Amino acid sequence: MATFGNLSARLTETFKNLRAKGKLSASDVDSTVREIRRALLEADVALDVVKEFTGRVRERALGDEVNQALNPAQQVVQIVNEELVGILGGEQRRLQFAKNPPTIIMLAGLQGAGKTTLAGKLAKWLKDQGHTPLLVACDLQRPNAVTQLGVVAEQAGAAIFAPEPGNGVGDPVQVARNGVAEARAKQYDFVIVDTAGRLGVDEELMRQAADIRRAVDPDEVLFVIDAMIGQDAVATAQAFQEGVDFTGVVLTKLDGDARGGAALSIRSVTGRPILFASTGEGLGDFEPFHPDRMASRILD
Numbered sequence: 001m002a003t004f005g006n007l008s009a010r011l012t013e014t015f016k017n018l019r020a021k022g023k024l025s026a027s028d029v030d031s032t033v034r035e036i037r038r039a040l041l042e043a044d045v046a047l048d049v050v051k052e053f054t055g056r057v058r059e060r061a062l063g064d065e066v067n068q069a070l071n072p073a074q075q076v077v078q079i080v081n082e083e084l085v086g087i088l089g090g091e092q093r094r095l096q097f098a099k100n101p102p103t104i105i106m107l108a109g110l111q112g113a114g115k116t117t118l119a120g121k122l123a124k125w126l127k128d129q130g131h132t133p134l135l136v137a138c139d140l141q142r143p144n145a146v147t148q149l150g151v152v153a154e155q156a157g158a159a160i161f162a163p164e165p166g167n168g169v170g171d172p173v174q175v176a177r178n179g180v181a182e183a184r185a186k187q188y189d190f191v192i193v194d195t196a197g198r199l200g201v202d203e204e205l206m207r208q209a210a211d212i213r214r215a216v217d218p219d220e221v222l223f224v225i226d227a228m229i230g231q232d233a234v235a236t237a238q239a240f241q242e243g244v245d246f247t248g249v250v251l252t253k254l255d256g257d258a259r260g261g262a263a264l265s266i267r268s269v270t271g272r273p274i275l276f277a278s279t280g281e282g283l284g285d286f287e288p289f290h291p292d293r294m295a296s297r298i299l300d
């Protein structure tokens, strides 16, 4: 994954130096931890997350598991791997299904994060598993959003519920409610609610998203975030957590060449699991998120 190219290269270099050492002294551990710290900060990982991460790695690297290891350097790499899996969320967290269908998934995030594209990706992924998703167009802010959702719905072969064109701007909360009612009436087993985003966080956006959330009581509220936004990721995620609250995160644009810090910070900062990763513009460029696979890619 291009996103982690630099970080991966830095860590590989650090571990190469370490492997040359054989037995490790406390100062070897300290210099390794310092290099890891620098590499993470350069990748735009949030400072608090870096501190916690390197603190844990250092403590474990100075302990018995490394001291008594046959190959101490390899053991340190193993610790870094385990701690990376930890900050990425540990176990994979799967999408929660409603006991009684339809399962309602609401998408929230800034404009341009990739929500509408994700709606199509999710729909295709669900359809491939034999589900019947209905996409509900509640982004009535951006002139083209409803049309764009129609395009991805068609690509995914999924149905769409949208306000009639020419009926004015309409009320997104009502559209969400009507969309869910339509899904129940026509027995779709998933509803994906696309909501409006703004270029920056604003109160009206949050209020509207919170109103939609209250109106349709989703099984999942997915916060969609562009992995390329770097340091802004933390503040944006916190604003959405306070404003709407969300049950999970979707990282988009992991194919980009940004530094990837958002991916590593977001779980620790919000306490919410990453459910999916998006790696391109095509509907197939999407996968459930596996913390262990991501950690392996970073340490590749």
Ligand code: GDP
Residues within 6 Å of the ligand: 109, 110, 111, 112, 113, 114, 115, 116, 117, 118, 197, 252, 253, 254, 255, 256, 278, 279, 280, 281, 285
């Ligand atoms: P929204 O405003 O949140 O609905 O965002 P869109 O779904 O319209 O996406 C904004 C732009 O990002 C579009 O040009 C998408 O094609 C693009 N995009 C979405 N997801 C990805 C991704 O994972 N990788 C890349 N490279 N581009 C993406």
